[in-house]
Amino acid sequence: MQELLRTISLTDYNTRVVVLGVAALGLACGWVGTFMLLRKRALMGDALSHATFPGICVAFMLFQLIADGGGKSLPVLLSGAVVSGVLGVLCVMWIRNQTRIKEDAAMGIVLSVFFGLGTALRGIIQKMPGSNSAGLDGFIYGKTASMTSFDAWLIGVIAMISCGVLLLMYKELKLLCFDESFAKGVGFSTTRLDIVLMGLVTLVTVVGLQAVGLILVIALLIIPSASARFWTDRLGVMVLIAGLIGATSAVGGALISAVVPNTPSGATIVLTSFGCFLLSLIFGIRRGLMIRQRTLRKAQQEILLRAKL
Amino acid sequence: MTWTWTTLDTWIVVCAAMAGMACAVLGNFLVLRKMSLMGDAISHALLPGIVAAVYPDRFANELADVLSGLPVREYLPPG
Amino acid sequence: MLWDVDLDVPTGTLVGIVGPNGAGKSTLIKAILQLVPVLAGEIRVFGQPYEKQRSRIGYVPQRESVDWDFPVNALDVVTMGLYGKIGWFRPVRARHRQKALQALDRVGLAELATRQISQLSGGQQQRVFLARALVQEADLYLMDEPFAAVDAATESAIVQILKDLRKQGKTALVVHHDLQTVAEYFDYVILINGRVVAHGPTPTTFSPENLHKTYGGKLSLLEEVAQQLREKR
Numbered sequence: 280m281q282e283l284l285r286t287i288s289l290t291d292y293n294t295r296v297v298v299l300g301v302a303a304l305g306l307a308c309g310w311v312g313t314f315m316l317l318r319k320r321a322l323m324g325d326a327l328s329h330a331t332f333p334g335i336c337v338a339f340m341l342f343q344l345i346a347d348g349g350g351k352s353l354p355v356l357l358s359g360a361v362v363s364g365v366l367g368v369l370c371v372m373w374i375r376n377q378t379r380i381k382e383d384a385a386m387g388i389v390l391s392v393f394f395g396l397g398t399a400l401r402g403i404i405q406k407m408p409g410s411n412s413a414g415l416d417g418f419i420y421g422k423t424a425s426m427t428s429f430d431a432w433l434i435g436v437i438a439m440i441s442c443g444v445l446l447l448m449y450k451e452l453k454l455l456c457f458d459e460s461f462a463k464g465v466g467f468s469t470t471r472l473d474i475v476l477m478g479l480v481t482l483v484t485v486v487g488l489q490a491v492g493l494i495l496v497i498a499l500l501i502i503p504s505a506s507a508r509f510w511t512d513r514l515g516v517m518v519l520i521a522g523l524i525g526a527t528s529a530v531g532g533a534l535i536s537a538v539v540p541n542t543p544s545g546a547t548i549v550l551t552s553f554g555c556f557l558l559s560l561i562f563g564i565r566r567g568l569m570i571r572q573r574t575l576r577k578a579q580q581e582i583l584l585r586a587k588l
Numbered sequence: 589m590t591w592t593w594t595t596l597d598t599w600i601v602v603c604a605a606m607a608g609m610a611c612a613v614l615g616n617f618l619v620l621r622k623m624s625l626m627g628d629a630i631s632h633a634l635l636p637g638i639v640a641a642v643y644p645d646r647f648a649n650e651l652a653d654v655l656s657g658l659p660v661r662e663y664l665p666p667g
Numbered sequence: 668m669l670w671d672v673d674l675d676v677p678t679g680t681l682v683g684i685v686g687p688n689g690a691g692k693s694t695l696i697k698a699i700l701q702l703v704p705v706l707a708g709e710i711r712v713f714g715q716p717y718e719k720q721r722s723r724i725g726y727v728p729q730r731e732s733v734d735w736d737f738p739v740n741a742l743d744v745v746t747m748g749l750y751g752k753i754g755w756f757r758p759v760r761a762r763h764r765q766k767a768l769q770a771l772d773r774v775g776l777a778e779l780a781t782r783q784i785s786q787l788s789g790g791q792q793q794r795v796f797l798a799r800a801l802v803q804e805a806d807l808y809l810m811d812e813p814f815a816a817v818d819a820a821t822e823s824a825i826v827q828i829l830k831d832l833r834k835q836g837k838t839a840l841v842v843h844h845d846l847q848t849v850a851e852y853f854d855y856v857i858l859i860n861g862r863v864v865a866h867g868p869t870p871t872t873f874s875p876e877n878l879h880k881t882y883g884g885k886l887s888l889l890e891e892v893a894q895q896l897r898e899k900r
Contacts, residue, residue, distance in 0.1 A: 384619050384626050451750070465721070467751070517738050
């Protein structure tokens with residue numbers, strides 16, 4: 280109980296920084312995820328996050344060889360993640376453009392192959408003398424408990440940068456997601472806009488790895504924005520709500536994971552965001568189940584009334 | 589490290605081959621139906637069920653642990 | 668794929684692009700906008716390359732080309748027509764919205780400005796797209812099947828706007844599939860089937876012979892149209 284109070288009241292400096300960091304991450308994931316969802320590329324984040332795994336392993340091994348036993352430097356592991364993640368996305372695009380394979384099949388290929396490669400590399404790392412692969416598992420399942428305040432700052436700053444870019448290019452990305460050919464017609468380079476959007480997804484996915492884990496980081500991109508759609512018909516409001524839900528579930532999940540022993544934070548964050556999704560699904564004021572039931576009943580009554588008249 | 593091939597290994601390989609064939613046959617339809625990622629969703633959705641089925645007692649205990657760790661315990665009926 | 672396109676379109680006219688399904692009508696429009704690669708040849712708009720004249724072109728894509736479930740309202744969509752003029756990174760201001768509202772008023776949808784676009788009828792959606800092109804204040808309008816599956820009110824509204832545009836000395840290239848109304852709506856016609864079969868002023872070019880060449884005599888409808896044409900003469 281003491282422990283619980285200490286965590287929730289954010290007495291420790293470290294806890295406070297970590298909570299702020301994951302809040303920023305949740306916000307950024309909600310924002311970026313909204314645009315990915317509307318661009319119909321929601322699962323690209325999944326392919327990307329799975330594709331980061333071999334990069335993390337390779338970075339870990341290389342660093343282990345160069346600096347003996349120092350394989351756990353977060354910036355090094357994350358740069359490895361960026362390289363192989365981007366490579367994975369390029370593979371998906373190449374397969375889609377050069378063959379007749381559809382995008383979903385291409386993503387299925389890339390995410391399973393890259394993740395398989397990563398799993399094999401992890402097996403090798405476990406056999407390497409003197410190395411401890413325990414740090415890697417945090418990237419698979421998410422472990423906010425292992426975050427230092429430096430890690431949290433890194434995550435928070437990058438998340439805030441992503442949010443800034445998104446605000447700056449809000450109008451352009453809105454047009455890209457709604458009507459690609461019209462965007463081209465009025466002179467915006469859709470290739471450049473797509474690169475910016477994918478870049479943002481890469482950034483938030485990679486910094487989100489440590490908190491949520493690469494298997495479940497997709498949840499933080501999709502669930503908040505999908506939930507937000509139940510509440511509004513305006514893109515601006517949807518982005519705000521998605522950010523709010525993302526931040527809430529990230530913080531809530533991190534706290535639950537800190538309080539309950541043996542629960543990876545990835546799982547708790549996903550379950551928290553699912554709670555938000557369920558609430559939105561039922562009570563959402565635009566498309567929620569309750570409002571739909573009510574409009575349906577109203578229409579039925581009107582028809583009956585007219586039939587009587 | 590010595591390693592001898594046993595009957596069990598034969599069965600393992602045969603099972604793997606048969607699973608591979610079954611998946612490949614079904615996979616054709618998934619790709620054509622543009623539902624490639626459905627397999628991914630199903631396989632991931634299996635996980636909680638497997639955990640519950642393999643460790644029924646432990647699963648129940650863990651669940652109780654998780655619940656007792658949270659303040660929800662106070663709202664649960666006594667007993 | 669579209670072959671042998673060699674045509675000049677006079678300014679200040681309403682041009683109908685007519686041809687069977689899959690003839691390359693939309694492709695022609697997309698080629699002008701550089702949305703599809705032009706393998707050989709060049710396209711000039713008002714005597715200059717497309718890049719220099721981009722701001723003078725307004726575009727009305729096919730209605731099915733976008734997801735109407737997108738979380739925006741009618742006014743938002745029309746405002747998008749101004750994004751090119753506003754430019755990179757600059758926010759939308761109240762005067763832009765004012766302008767968009769005027770364009771919506773011109774197509775008769777001012778009172779539906781705040782309605783979510785999926786709650787508009789097909790014809791209303793088409794008019795929103797038209798308003799978005801109008802707000803671009805272009806000199807050349809490219810419209811891809813604006814009359815496809817719209818109600819009578821929308822059809823007459825679009826025709827009225829096309830006539831207004833012509834009065835202002837603007838040019839419109841319109842992909843059209845209804846042979847019955849071609850002679851009534853357009854001054855100039857381009858007949859396409861994989862290549863440009865014929866082009867020229869409607870009274871001389873939109874003839875039974877040219878239609879037969881374009882459609883290969885497959886449509887029974889053709890006879891009807893030919894009959895009507897003869898009657899009109």
